[in-house]
Amino acid sequence: MSVKTYELTKYFNKRCAVDHINLEVGNEIFGLLGPNGAGKTTTVLMLTTLLKPSMGEAYVCGFDVLKEAKKVRNVISYVPQDMAVDIKLTGRENVLLFAKLYGVADRKNKVDEVLELMGLSERADDRVNSYSGGMRRRLELAQALVHEPQVLFLDEPTLGLDVSARRKMWEHISSLKKKGVTIFITTHYMDEADKFCDRVAIIDRGKIVAMDSPAKLKNSIGKDVITASVSGEFKGLNIEGITFLGREIDNIKFTAESGSEALPLLSEALSRQGLKVHSLSVREPSLDDVFLQKVGTQEEQGSFDDYKFRTLLRRRK
Amino acid sequence: MKGVQYYFERDLKRWIRSKRAVFASLVMPAAWLIFVGLALPIRFTNNYLDFITPGILVMTMLFASLQGGTLLIFDKILGFLNKFLALPVPRESILFGKILFITFRGLLQSTVVLGVAVLLGVKINYFTTIPFTYLVLFIFGILFSGIATTIALLVDDYDSYAAINSMASMPLFFTSSALMPYEVMPHWLRIMASLNPVSYAIDTVRGLFAGTFLLNGITVLIAMALVVLMISVYVFRKATV
Ligand SMILES: Nc1ncnc2c1ncn2[C@@H]1O[C@H](COP(=O)(O)OP(=O)(O)OP(=O)(O)O)[C@@H](O)[C@H]1O
Ligand SMILES: [Mg+2]
Numbered sequence: 001m002s003v004k005t006y007e008l009t010k011y012f013n014k015r016c017a018v019d020h021i022n023l024e025v026g027n028e029i030f031g032l033l034g035p036n037g038a039g040k041t042t043t044v045l046m047l048t049t050l051l052k053p054s055m056g057e058a059y060v061c062g063f064d065v066l067k068e069a070k071k072v073r074n075v076i077s078y079v080p081q082d083m084a085v086d087i088k089l090t091g092r093e094n095v096l097l098f099a100k101l102y103g104v105a106d107r108k109n110k111v112d113e114v115l116e117l118m119g120l121s122e123r124a125d126d127r128v129n130s131y132s133g134g135m136r137r138r139l140e141l142a143q144a145l146v147h148e149p150q151v152l153f154l155d156e157p158t159l160g161l162d163v164s165a166r167r168k169m170w171e172h173i174s175s176l177k178k179k180g181v182t183i184f185i186t187t188h189y190m191d192e193a194d195k196f197c198d199r200v201a202i203i204d205r206g207k208i209v210a211m212d213s214p215a216k217l218k219n220s221i222g223k224d225v226i227t228a229s230v231s232g233e234f235k236g237l238n239i240e241g242i243t244f245l246g247r248e249i250d251n252i253k254f255t256a257e258s259g260s261e262a263l264p265l266l267s268e269a270l271s272r273q274g275l276k277v278h279s280l281s282v283r284e285p286s287l288d289d290v291f292l293q294k295v296g297t298q299e300e301q302g303s304f305d306d307y308k309f310r311t312l313l314r315r316r317k
Numbered sequence: 318m319k320g321v322q323y324y325f326e327r328d329l330k331r332w333i334r335s336k337r338a339v340f341a342s343l344v345m346p347a348a349w350l351i352f353v354g355l356a357l358p359i360r361f362t363n364n365y366l367d368f369i370t371p372g373i374l375v376m377t378m379l380f381a382s383l384q385g386g387t388l389l390i391f392d393k394i395l396g397f398l399n400k401f402l403a404l405p406v407p408r409e410s411i412l413f414g415k416i417l418f419i420t421f422r423g424l425l426q427s428t429v430v431l432g433v434a435v436l437l438g439v440k441i442n443y444f445t446t447i448p449f450t451y452l453v454l455f456i457f458g459i460l461f462s463g464i465a466t467t468i469a470l471l472v473d474d475y476d477s478y479a480a481i482n483s484m485a486s487m488p489l490f491f492t493s494s495a496l497m498p499y500e501v502m503p504h505w506l507r508i509m510a511s512l513n514p515v516s517y518a519i520d521t522v523r524g525l526f527a528g529t530f531l532l533n534g535i536t537v538l539i540a541m542a543l544v545v546l547m548i549s550v551y552v553f554r555k556a557t558v
Binding site: 045048049050051052069070073074076077078079080081082083084086088089093097098100101102103127 | 320323327330331334396400401406558
């Protein structure tokens with residue numbers, strides 16, 4: 001087991017940020033998904049020996065994060081949520097610093113190698129303040145990889161990147177897994193997790209509400225998802241074989257075993273309630289739907305300012 | 318030990334590459350010396366420039382050290398500290414690297430002050446005074462950058478740090494023996510000045526300039542620096558799990 005936790009818990013004063021979670025992560029890409037403030041970062045900080053758990057235990061590669069912290073640090077790399085690279089230094093200098101700090105043997109070559117791997121060779125000797133957000137992220141990944149970690153912790157590595165930069169990031173992550181690195185990643189982009197993670201856990205208000213492979217999670221909520229775009233007040237519904245999944249503003253979602261059979265029934269029932277139905281559509285479930293079912297509407301949980309602040313910081317750099 | 322060196326080099330590189338900051342930090346202390354030593358209309362002693370030079374030297378170190386705490390604050394706010402703490406090098410290297418760099422930068426600034434003082438005709442015995450002056454300034458720098466980094470570990474944002482810094486630095490300087498000899502001080506100031514650690518450094522350097530070696534002053538400074546370093550390490554360990 002690369003990562004294992006027993007009832008891992010963190011309180012900040014009275015507020016419980018991480019609530020008795022049990023995780024087992026093998027050699028895979030493991031995604032921790034959750035809305036803002038769910039406790040993803042707090043979990044990662046405890047696993048990377050940066051925060052002391054209030055209760056419970058955690059092991060990384062068999063080492064206790066509290067009692068054998070130094071050994072844990074020897075086998076992991078950690079890329080935090082805030083992009084922290086020295087903009088006055090060049091890309092190569094940034095990576096070289098980490099190579100030195102990790103005590104990498106064949107420094108020069110290894111630095112060249114990871115820069116090449118991350119597609120940064122050409123710009124390696126430019127100062128980082130001329131790098132784009134995507135390049136800075138890849139530079140951080142290069143720093144993390146320069147010592148060949150067994151477990152790589154990535155906290156929202158694709159936050160704020162455009163579509164192609166995100167895809168590139170995921171390609172790198174997938175190729176790392178092929179080399180045998182375990183990847184523990186947090187994100188709130190469901191589609192990415194669906195496509196690239198072997199297993200995901202959904203965390204909400206500190207609790208793990210679901211954990212499995214994306215495919216199994218999607219199967220668990222039903223065969224088809226029906227989205228009804230309506231206006232008016234929805235009062236609930238009771239039709240056999242159709243389950244209410246959740247509501248996102250004017251879209252009401254249902255699951256059903258057979259979407260095509262459910263459509264006419266739904267249309268009629270909703271009209272009877274006095275709702276104006278604009279459109280109905282059927283599709284296969286996505287992780288978003290699983291999320292909607294387990295967590296409810298994705299309301300902000302008080303950390304909006306926090307998020308805004310981070311984005312601000314990033315812009316300032 | 319290696320870790321200390323790497324963190325030191327990182328800070329040094331980052332500093333050297335902001336040309337304006339380097340220029341300002343090297344020019345400002347010298348400007349103070351000229352302003353206070355030559356331009357100010359008050360004179361507390363006959364050769365005021367000779368008298369004030371040790372004061373400005375120590376002041377340079379004092380301000381440089383307290384200002385240096387912001388380096389750690391920003392490492393903390395911007396996420397660098399967490400990244401470094403997750404590395405296998407001994408964590409204290411981060412702290413020692415910072416303290417050493419802040420002190421080193423202060424010594425560079427002091428060198429400019431010394432150079433300007435010599436140009437202005439302050440008499441210095443090169444072989445004995447200068448090495449010991451550097452020694453005293455070094456210990457004093459360790460003392461106050463130790464204090465600065467400890468405060469930086471305890472507060473969470475830049476504004477609080479800046480507030481503490483400005484509340485501490487000016488009063489520390491003006492209640493020291495930097496500007497006037499003890500004899501001309503009002504009674505209350507004399508008491509404050511004789512308790513102020515900044516005065517210890519100033520008096521010791523002033524002694525060196527006059528050709529006497531005040532073992533007492535140095536011993537007290539070393540003792541205080543050691544205590545502060547221990548507190549700093551303790552706070553660092555507390556603050557980082
Ligand atoms: N140092 C702290 N002191 C007090 N409360 C904290 C601290 N760090 C986090 N919290 C709280 O713990 C909860 C979990 O925060 P955490 O940063 O782990 O969330 P997250 O899932 O990473 O969210 P995001 O997607 O916004 O990064 C939040 O309610 C947050 O306000
Ligand atoms: Mg987070």
